[in-house]
Amino acid sequence: AQTVTQSQPEMSVQEAETVTLSCTYDTSESNYYLFWYKQPPSRQMILVIRQEAYKQQNATENRFSVNFQKAAKSFSLKISDSQLGDTAMYFCAFMNTRNTDKLIFGTGTRLQVFP
Amino acid sequence: GAVVSQHPSWVICKSGTSVKIECRSLDFQATTMFWYRQFPKQSLMLMATSNEGSKATYEQGVEKDKFLINHASLTLSTLTVTSAHPEDSSFYICSALAGQETQYFGPGTRLLVL
Numbered sequence: 001a002q003t004v005t006q007s008q009p010e011m012s013v014q015e016a017e018t019v020t021l022s023c024t025y026d027t028s029e030s031n032y033y034l035f036w037y038k039q040p041p042s043r044q045m046i047l048v049i050r051q052e053a054y055k056q057q058n059a060t061e062n063r064f065s066v067n068f069q070k071a072a073k074s075f076s077l078k079i080s081d082s083q084l085g086d087t088a089m090y091f092c093a094f095m096n097t098r099n100t101d102k103l104i105f106g107t108g109t110r111l112q113v114f115p
Numbered sequence: 116g117a118v119v120s121q122h123p124s125w126v127i128c129k130s131g132t133s134v135k136i137e138c139r140s141l142d143f144q145a146t147t148m149f150w151y152r153q154f155p156k157q158s159l160m161l162m163a164t165s166n167e168g169s170k171a172t173y174e175q176g177v178e179k180d181k182f183l184i185n186h187a188s189l190t191l192s193t194l195t196v197t198s199a200h201p202e203d204s205s206f207y208i209c210s211a212l213a214g215q216e217t218q219y220f221g222p223g224t225r226l227l228v229l
Contacts, residue, residue, distance in 0.1 A: 043223050050217060
């Protein structure tokens with residue numbers, strides 16, 4: 001069974017600084033997708049970034065980038081130039097390409113951005 | 116693009132009544148939608164997978180007679196909490212599958228059963 005682990009329950013960062021959220025996963029599959037979702041206080045789940053396991057290049061979306069280490073089964077999220085609006089719960093998630101009806105979520109990391 | 120709406124955003128009902136929550140994909144068709152439940156300060160718990168034109172697939176421990184799911188069109192799935200009780204109070208979130216791998220989420224529905 002696949003599992004996703006987020007070992008940092010809470011993180012904080014000062015505005016304009018950079019922060020990295022960690023995520024590790026366990027799977028025997030070779031093809032899969034990894035996601036980071038953001039849940040701000042409004043509780044709306046927002047897709048931040050997506051990575052396909054067969055792509056070696058790390059995904060990037062503006063200030064958000066990932067460090068995908070397939071051999072280590074690690075998928076960390078880097079937020080550059082942190083903004084107050086980045087304050088949210090961040091969930092790492094895994095999807096097996098052979099079973100695309102389920103997202104496996106981590107327990108989340110609560111990120112607080114301070115002015 | 117990839118916008119999912121949910122209605123109502125919050126609902127308060129009396130114990131024993133039924134509540135229907137709608138989930139719509141506004142700008143894309145979704146043959147598969149999902150229903151989650153989220154307890155305070157916890158991750159999302161998948162309740163069921165809703166497939167257009169067929170019966171929903173429920174996760175272990177989720178009562179299908181309690182949580183009725185209908186996916187009658189490519190843009191609409193509904194979750195009906197039947198004979199709701201206070202323990203059903205929660206935050207319910209739907210998502211819709213765009214393409215083959217990315218789920219886009221609705222804004223959620225807060226249910227309070229008195």
